[in-house]
Amino acid sequence: MQELLNEKYDDISILFISSNYPSADRPYHGAFVQQIVKAIGRKGVKCAVISPVSIFSLRYGKYPPKISYEYIDDNKFVKVLRPKYISFSNKKLFIFNTKYITQKAYEHSLSLALSLLDFSPTIVYGHFLYESGAAAVRMGVRLGVPSIVAVGESSFWSVEPVGFHKATEDFSKVGGVVSVSSSIKRSLIKQLKIPEEKICVLPNGVDLSHFYPRNRNEMRRKYKFSPHKFIIAFVGHFNERKGPQRLLSAASDMENTGIIFIGDGSIPLESKNILFKGVLEHSKIPEILSAADIFVLPTLSEGSCNSIVEALACGLPVITSKGEFNDDIVDDEVSIRVDPKNIKEIKDAIMKLYNNNELREKMSANALRKIKKYDINNRSQKILDMMAELKKHSNFNKQISTALPVGTLIKKEK
Structure with missing residues (x-):
């Protein structure tokens, strides 16, 4: 069965983009992103992570290594790249917000890290709307591949500095969206004008091989x-x-x-x-x-x-x-x-x-x-199925996402 699953995803290779990802000094930071990366990696899918690091993050501890490898299982590893960038925060200066410069610096660091990947991504996955999600959409368009953005923010605080009009433009070419709740899905439709058929609701999962009752x-x-x-x-x-x-x-x-x-x-x-x-x-x-x-x-x-x-x-x-x-x-x-x-x-x-x-x-x-x-394995399976259908039915000849209604792929569980 596992071999059949692996064959199904043979042509999928995923670039994960997330500013939240665990390091030695911050082992809890973005652990939920790491869990989904490892769950997908265990299925034999090629994965890599780019997690840009602000040069001002030394207050949390020393810089993590620029290149590292995370063990998954059975001699499977995930390459993690951590390019540095300058964050200009999101300060408002008259009618201008420094968030724009921060976003540009973030995306520039991603571009520099691309050359260090060991494969050409066929899907770009960004976690959270800004900076990673918007960067993933633009990276997908640049590479001519579909993008998926996972949205788990309790509020759209990261959107406010750029404004909802700009955000609507930034996410207009997203291939699909994984929303962690029904309430967030409604906000995505109402505030960012993302078509309902592009959104799948998948609450966060947990690795049951790790989280279980001890004595x-x-x-x-x-x-x-x-x-x-x-x-x-x-x-x-x-x-x-x-x-x-x-x-x-x-x-x-x-x-x-x-x-x-x-x-x-x-x-x-x-x-x-x-x-x-x-x-x-x-x-x-x-x-x-x-x-x-x-x-x-x-x-x-x-x-x-x-x-x-x-x-x-x-x-x-x-x-x-x-x-x-x-x-x-x-x-x-x-x-x-x-x-x-x-x-x-x-x-x-x-x-x-x-x-x-x-x-x-x-x-x-x-x-x-x-x-x-x-179970994180069930969640990762649904995300992979979504990616497979999105890749199969998307047309990027003109670098414009025309995604299949991916929301129809995930049946609501009772």
């Missing part, structure tokens, strides 16, 4: 957590949108409770209830999640939240926000939905699970059943 007691011993505490896990940036401070306020006076905060950010978090606070390698996250009893994320907005999907894969009951941005990935069987700004609602939901072990076990079992739908 809770063993993980608590490994991370030196008490076997008797009720432990809450949080994964995300420490900022207002993600809401770690709202979780901390809700759980501040709860007895026999500990909180794990995985991430970093500008909001200071201090409490005697904090068991762990900081960044972890992505490979360690399923271990520490397995030490927890529940997962809480009172977020104000999301695209398709990777950390929720990963928590479900580890069998954790989830407390998260009401809002259409979460509707594609959670329901009442696996989660309690709350007003993310209402501390009392968050606390009441925590107490409901704290006091009901039977409910926690039921939600955990439901989570492990539900998460099979979000």
Whole structure:
């Protein structure tokens, strides 16, 4: 079967463009992009990544190597190129925005890196709208191949500096769009005028060979957590949108409770209830999640939240926000939905699970059943099928994308 799949994709070679991609000093940065690259690479498809690095990124650690190779499996590797570019940010100067210069510098670095590829791409895939998505569309036109843009932003903040009129032009020649939620799809149609038939809704996936429940007691011993505490896990940036401070306020006076905060950010978090606070390698996250009893994320907005999907894969009951941005990935069987700004609602939901072990076990079992739908291998398969059809039916003789209605290729799962 695998050989047949490989033959189906023999003529596909993918260039991934993403400013978010893990490095030694930022192992969590863009891990979701790396997962899809590796899932597709495991199917025998030729892949390469160009992840431009701003020269001002030294505040995050030393520059990653310009050329590196990532092991996938069975002697398969992905070449990762990290050319440097100068970011001029997105400052408004009278009627001009420096975002335009940043975009040009970004795309110039991509052009320089092209010569270092080991193959000629037949598909260009850009992750997020700017800078990578717009660059992927232009690169596809330049190379005479289709482009696909994956859109997972919780809002179109990267579009605002260039304006929606310019963005509509920039994405007019995109071959297809992978939207991580139904709500984002609606925004793409309304605000960027992207035809509905070009958009496939595919929520983020998770590598179930990596994210699965470990033995809770063993993980608590490994991370030196008490076997008797009720432990809450949080994964995300420490900022207002993600809401770690709202979780901390809700759980501040709860007895026999500990909180794990995985991430970093500008909001200071201090409490005697904090068991762990900081960044972890992505490979360690399923271990520490397995030490927890529940997962809480009172977020104000999301695209398709990777950390929720990963928590479900580890069998954790989830407390998260009401809002259409979460509707594609959670329901009442696996989660309690709350007003993310209402501390009392968050606390009441925590107490409901704290006091009901039977409910926690039921939600955990439901989570492990539900998460099979979000297997990264299934998602990568659908993206590859989309690419194969797009490549087959696209006409780039005049370097203009006339894509097949790719949205018809992905049947909605119930």
